[in-house]
Amino acid sequence: MGVSAKLGNLGVVTTTLEQAVNWGRTGAMWPLLFGLACCAIEMMATQASDYDLSRFGMELNRASPRQSDLMIVAGRVTRKMAPVVRQLYDQMADPKWVISMGDCASCGGVYNNYAVVQGVDEIIPVDVYVAGCPPRPEQLIHGIMTLHERVKGERISQWA
């Protein structure tokens, strides 16, 4: 019998530090306001009232990398843009995660040419890839849920 049951409805729950921190991290993972191409339109649709990312604690996309935890790379990354993306990633405070949204960000997509980086994982580490051209909002939400599950499974020993 745990402490919570003994104390009745005094408003106390017990948990582990890991669970509490991971719950906090997944419950308020704010994305960076940042779109690169057509996929960004679907990201905006995901954020808007129909699909409503606020349900998952992503109230709004922060326009500053200092205040965001999640970078959704929505669209193709050109080689001219690549240093900017990397700098934005470096400016985000730890802990931070990256979702590569769409075929272009994941592997270059149909843009197999000199101007486009063949996958954003060549410049920043990616946690979750979302396939599709563009992915529907449901797919992006599925990607975010997958990331949440991963974060919930993190252990103290993995925390940087």
Added chain:
Amino acid sequence: MRIPEAKDPVAALRTALPEAVLYAKDFRGETTIVVHPQHLVAALQFLRDTPGLVYNFLSDISSVDYYPEPPTEQRPERFAVSYHLLSMLYKRRIRVKVFVAEDEPEVDSITSLWPAANWLEREIYDMMGIRFRGHPDLRRVLLAEDWDGHPLRRDYPLGYEQVQFSFNVEEIIKHKPLAEE
């Protein structure tokens, strides 16, 4: 004020600057005059300022790379630069073309005639590597400043990686320069 009668641009240019015109051709109602690179600025100025021609609007400058094909008599060099002019007065267009040598890809800048040529010439320098003599600020305009090469040249590699499918993904992943944290 009466508008002067429209003149034939090819005949007028041939009379005024006989050494400038290499040849002229008509294709589906479009006139192209191929001029000698040395007389490019003079020819364009003539087309712009002569009453009866008044090609006063520079619509575009484009460039061509004929790379794999060997030079011919009609096409003596590897590169060409085309100037597309429009006469707003007579509502007609003309194309003036110069051929540019591969070992020294350089033509005279026409920014002194049309300031609008500034960025057009920078774009051609950026993508095709043709330099413009006398250009006030010849820097890259589309690509990053430290870019290697000129991508619209036909001997420039198209990409640096094969198209990724499920049958070759392992091979590609092996060589992929994955990023560090």
